[in-house]
Amino acid sequence: MLEFWKKKQRDLNDEIAFHLREEAQLRTARGESPEAARLGAVRDFGNVTSIAEATRDIWGWGSVERFRDDVRYGLRLMRRSPGFYLAAVAALALGIGANTAIFSAADAVLFKPLPFDKPEEVVSIWEDRSDLRIPTNTPSPPEWQELRARTDIFADVATTRGASYNVTGEGAPEVVMGRRVSANFWTVVRVKPVLGRVFNEEEDQKSVRVAVISYGFWQRRFGADAGALGKQLLFNNQPYVVIGVLPREFSFLPNRSMDVWTPISFTPAELNHRGMHLLHCIARVRAGVSLAQAQSAAPMLGPPGHRFRFRVIPIREQLAGNAGLVLVILLCGAGCLLFIACANLANLLLARGATRQRELALRAAVGASRMRLVRQLLTESLVLSAAGALAGIVIAWLALPMLKTLTPESMVVSFVLDWRVLLFTAGVSLAATTLFGTVHAVFGGRTPLAESLREGGRGMAGGHSPRVHDVLIVAETTFAMLLLVGAGVIVQTLIRLQRVDLGLDTSRLLTMVVPVTGYSDHARRDAYLEAVLKNVGAVPGVKTAAWTSSLPLTDPGNTTSYKLEGQSGEEQRGQDTLIRVVSRDYFTALAAQIREGRMFTVDDRAHTHPVAVINETLADRHFHGRSLVGQRIWLDRGPDPPYVIIGVVQEIRERGVRADLKPAVYLVNPQAQRIPQVPNSLLIRTAVESYSLFPAIRQAIWSVNPNQAIARVRTMDEIIAAELTVPRRSSAFLSAFSALALLLASLGIYGVLSYAVARRTAEIGVRMALGASRGSIALLVARRGIVLTAIGLTIGLLLSLPAVRLMSRLLYEAPGMDWLTPLASAVVLLFVAALAASLPARRAASLDPAVTLRSE
Amino acid sequence: MPKRERLENRLELLQGTLDMLILQTLQWGPQHGHGIGVAIRTSSADVLQVEHGSLYPALHRMERQGWIASEWKTTQNKQRAKYYRLTAAGKKQLSTEQSRWEALLAAIGRVMQPAR
Numbered sequence: 001m002l003e004f005w006k007k008k009q010r011d012l013n014d015e016i017a018f019h020l021r022e023e024a025q026l027r028t029a030r031g032e033s034p035e036a037a038r039l040g041a042v043r044d045f046g047n048v049t050s051i052a053e054a055t056r057d058i059w060g061w062g063s064v065e066r067f068r069d070d071v072r073y074g075l076r077l078m079r080r081s082p083g084f085y086l087a088a089v090a091a092l093a094l095g096i097g098a099n100t101a102i103f104s105a106a107d108a109v110l111f112k113p114l115p116f117d118k119p120e121e122v123v124s125i126w127e128d129r130s131d132l133r134i135p136t137n138t139p140s141p142p143e144w145q146e147l148r149a150r151t152d153i154f155a156d157v158a159t160t161r162g163a164s165y166n167v168t169g170e171g172a173p174e175v176v177m178g179r180r181v182s183a184n185f186w187t188v189v190r191v192k193p194v195l196g197r198v199f200n201e202e203e204d205q206k207s208v209r210v211a212v213i214s215y216g217f218w219q220r221r222f223g224a225d226a227g228a229l230g231k232q233l234l235f236n237n238q239p240y241v242v243i244g245v246l247p248r249e250f251s252f253l254p255n256r257s258m259d260v261w262t263p264i265s266f267t268p269a270e271l272n273h274r275g276m277h278l279l280h281c282i283a284r285v286r287a288g289v290s291l292a293q294a295q296s297a298a299p300m301l302g303p304p305g306h307r308f309r310f311r312v313i314p315i316r317e318q319l320a321g322n323a324g325l326v327l328v329i330l331l332c333g334a335g336c337l338l339f340i341a342c343a344n345l346a347n348l349l350l351a352r353g354a355t356r357q358r359e360l361a362l363r364a365a366v367g368a369s370r371m372r373l374v375r376q377l378l379t380e381s382l383v384l385s386a387a388g389a390l391a392g393i394v395i396a397w398l399a400l401p402m403l404k405t406l407t408p409e410s411m412v413v414s415f416v417l418d419w420r421v422l423l424f425t426a427g428v429s430l431a432a433t434t435l436f437g438t439v440h441a442v443f444g445g446r447t448p449l450a451e452s453l454r455e456g457g458r459g460m461a462g463g464h465s466p467r468v469h470d471v472l473i474v475a476e477t478t479f480a481m482l483l484l485v486g487a488g489v490i491v492q493t494l495i496r497l498q499r500v501d502l503g504l505d506t507s508r509l510l511t512m513v514v515p516v517t518g519y520s521d522h523a524r525r526d527a528y529l530e531a532v533l534k535n536v537g538a539v540p541g542v543k544t545a546a547w548t549s550s551l552p553l554t555d556p557g558n559t560t561s562y563k564l565e566g567q568s569g570e571e572q573r574g575q576d577t578l579i580r581v582v583s584r585d586y587f588t589a590l591a592a593q594i595r596e597g598r599m600f601t602v603d604d605r606a607h608t609h610p611v612a613v614i615n616e617t618l619a620d621r622h623f624h625g626r627s628l629v630g631q632r633i634w635l636d637r638g639p640d641p642p643y644v645i646i647g648v649v650q651e652i653r654e655r656g657v658r659a660d661l662k663p664a665v666y667l668v669n670p671q672a673q674r675i676p677q678v679p680n681s682l683l684i685r686t687a688v689e690s691y692s693l694f695p696a697i698r699q700a701i702w703s704v705n706p707n708q709a710i711a712r713v714r715t716m717d718e719i720i721a722a723e724l725t726v727p728r729r730s731s732a733f734l735s736a737f738s739a740l741a742l743l744l745a746s747l748g749i750y751g752v753l754s755y756a757v758a759r760r761t762a763e764i765g766v767r768m769a770l771g772a773s774r775g776s777i778a779l780l781v782a783r784r785g786i787v788l789t790a791i792g793l794t795i796g797l798l799l800s801l802p803a804v805r806l807m808s809r810l811l812y813e814a815p816g817m818d819w820l821t822p823l824a825s826a827v828v829l830l831f832v833a834a835l836a837a838s839l840p841a842r843r844a845a846s847l848d849p850a851v852t853l854r855s856e
Numbered sequence: 857m858p859k860r861e862r863l864e865n866r867l868e869l870l871q872g873t874l875d876m877l878i879l880q881t882l883q884w885g886p887q888h889g890h891g892i893g894v895a896i897r898t899s900s901a902d903v904l905q906v907e908h909g910s911l912y913p914a915l916h917r918m919e920r921q922g923w924i925a926s927e928w929k930t931t932q933n934k935q936r937a938k939y940y941r942l943t944a945a946g947k948k949q950l951s952t953e954q955s956r957w958e959a960l961l962a963a964i965g966r967v968m969q970p971a972r
Contacts, residue, residue: 015938044908055916058917
């Protein structure tokens with residue numbers, strides 16, 4: 001294209017040159033001298049340059065040429081005053097970059113399609129035990145069947161439970177996480193396997209040992225070989241046949257990548273077991289039934305005596321969990337930052353435009369039309385916006401991986417920069433830049449040209465009133481205050497979370513999942529567990545070791561119903577507690593505090609009196625003047641004999657740092673033959689750094705059973721850190737936003753005040769000549785900045801009150817508005833503003849009146 | 857702000873008139889820019905002193921409009937020059953302009969010399 005254009009220009013030049021030569025020849029033929037002939041020819045032709053330009057215009061390339069020139073001019077301007085343009089580009093880049101990154105993350109979590117068909121119809125169903133402060137309790141098999149019977153609400157209801165499998169057979173032994181699902185799970189979720197098939201109702205009922213594997217597992221173990229179908233693997237020493245492979249994008253629960261899916265195969269006893277609360281029910285609502293309808297349709301299900309309420313949660317909400325909310329808050333933060341950035345930009349451009357009045361007047365005097373000037377300024381704005389947008393993309397690119405850590409691993413979707421957001425924020429910035437960059441050219445007709453061109457003329461007064469700057473500064477500081485307060489609240493939440501009393505000593509506590517399989521006889525398993533404990537305990541450096549059926553701070557479920565002595569059937573209904581099966585030294589290993597009574601001892605064996613330890617929550621709930629120690633407790637409605645409560649332990653956070661406190665019952669392993677929960681995790685308190693002992697511990701375990709699989713080796717500190725990742729990162733982000741906002745706001749104040757000082761140097765000179773002290777001048781200048789900040793601060797504070805209230809309602813333990821956060825924020829903001837204002841103030845105070853007055 | 861100056865001929869010919877003159881000249885055969893200018897001058901007995909420069913934007917414009925077509929040829933003096941020639945559309949345009957010009961002349965005539 002460029003070549004064609006250049007050729008055309010060359011041709012035109014040739015044409016004109018030819019003309020001039022011909023004319024010169026004609027004139028020499030008529031008798032003029034060669035020199036006179038040449039000059040005459042040129043004169044006769046007219047203004048060669050403007051004619052050439054007019055001709056090129058005809059081609060329609062004129063505007064492109066002018067555009068190119070304008071761009072070049074804009075770039076030259078930028079080189080000459082780098083400070084200003086750097087500030088402008090930085091403001092743009094931060095606004096665009098931060099917003100794009102956050103929105104892309106939010107989009108991936110909140111809006112992108114989930115890997116199953118019509119996910120808006122899919123819901124999780126929980127048992128609503130808000131009376132026990134467990135709003136989402138895991139249902140039991142009879143409850144699942146009742147739900148399934150409600151075909152008026154649900155098209156179908158499937159159920160799943162967790163499983164961990166020790167996989168042996170072809171390939172290296174490994175421990176995998178899996179789900180046992182009812183056969184209709186596949187139809188509810190509507191996932192088609194990429195290879196093979198899924199199991200059906202018959203296989204589920206007949207407990208046929210088939211398995212559907214995940215894509216990752218298939219790649220890992222079978223090298224993505226199609227021949228994997230039909231192969232046999234041993235899951236916990238039981239032979240299973242692989243019948244299908246799931247698609248790569250399919251994923252189910254948060255925080256686990258499920259490798260293996262097997263039929264849930266309830267036994268008839270299990271199907272009637274109302275105490276067995278450990279299922280996750282997932283359903284598809286019937287076509288035409290809305291979620292609200294589903295929720296309100298039948299609040300109570302179940303036969304009399306076993307009534308329960310259920311709660312329906314859309315699957316997206318389930319999977320996104322808390323992260324969606326956090327991202328929304330962050331999005332608001334980014335929005336505030338964008339606004340501040342635009343306000344800053346406006347300030348900069350307006351001030352700049354005013355100082356360019358003289359240049360514009362000169363151009364107009366030389367012949368530029370208003371359109372031309374506007375076009376030039378527009379182009380400069382475009383160049384600025386382009387630079388800002390480019391920098392913004394870079395920032396967004398860098399920020400995206402950081403944001404990924406905020407979301408649960410359930411979202412297998414990858415984070416991609418959302419181009420729509422980029423265009424939106426770039427568009428907003430471009431609009432702001434254009435508007436404020438060209439306003440002077442468009443509306444600059446107020447001051448006559450002559451006055452603008454005069455030396456030292458007040459041509460800088462053209463265009464806009466100084467009030468605009470004031471309004472912008474107030475707006476900036478308002479939003480900065482909002483951000484500061486928001487960040488303060490989140491940081492406080494984090495601190496509070498980190499100080500939560502977990503009920504155990506978390507230092508040097510090593511945990512690992514050790515699935516014990518292949519022991520159908522309880523006594524034999526017991527002996528195995530004891531043997532492992534003995535060996536591990538013998539490792540030098542190990543202080544105490546213990547088993548548990550689920551590690552503290554990890555498991556979300558595993559509950560059972562209970563009944564206390566003296567309670568009627570009425571009262572018992574709906575009482576649920578967490579249940580844990582542990583070894584004797586469990587509480588010692590955790591360094592948990594016993595509040596009353598005693599812990600398990602060696603004397604609590606298989607055939608001695610069954611005993612149980614309860615936690616504070618349970619004890620307090622039923623404390624009617626009489627301590628519960630010594631009373632009996634029945635578990636899970638079964639025919640089993642009761643347990644005698646021997647002690648009350650101080651609350652151990654079983655379900656997580658942020659989760660509510662729940663009642664819990666601890667049974668010692670030898671006495672827990674009939675309890676479905678089995679110990680599968682080891683807790684080891686070490687005297688030295690935990691990981692250093694791991695090889696020895698592993699050896700100790702293998703010396704009892706060389707095929708024992710060991711998985712998920714983590715220290716308790718790591719578990720906690722993982723749980724606190726989200727609040728930690730989000731508070732980091734919000735703090736970063738606030739810091740940036742402070743920076744931008746202070747730059748804005750500094751810029752506006754400097755500009756005011758520059759404009760009013762003459763006035764300041766006059767004042768000083770008339771007797772004003774330097775101090776009062778400095779105060780005059782600085783006061784404006786501080787007053788504006790104070791106004792913005794107050795407005796921001798007022799706005800933040802409802803915002804904080806909303807936040808504390810939606811987030812975990814976010815505290816309400818206290819007095820410390822706004823006070824600290826106000827102090828910080830004022831301090832920064834004062835700092836920003838001090839520099840121009842000092843400059844004003846140091847003006848020499850003689851110089852300023854003379855330069856008039 | 858002062859308006860952009862349009863290129864003006866000495867006799868302030870309307871743009872359409874210049875086009876018509878050029879088209880008429882080209883009726884006699886293809887010619888390059890200089891030749892067209894000289895032809896207009898001599899045909900009008902030096903009354904129409906068309907500023908040569910103003911020809912070129914007009915020529916390029918008419919070429920874009922499709923009334924004339926151009927071609928680079930070598931002159932007798934072995935120089936490279938751009939020759940323009942009339943196209944079919946140009947011929948049609950010429951007759952349109954001619955009739956318009958005659959109507960204009962008649963109108964002016966009626967004003968200057970009221971009907972007897």
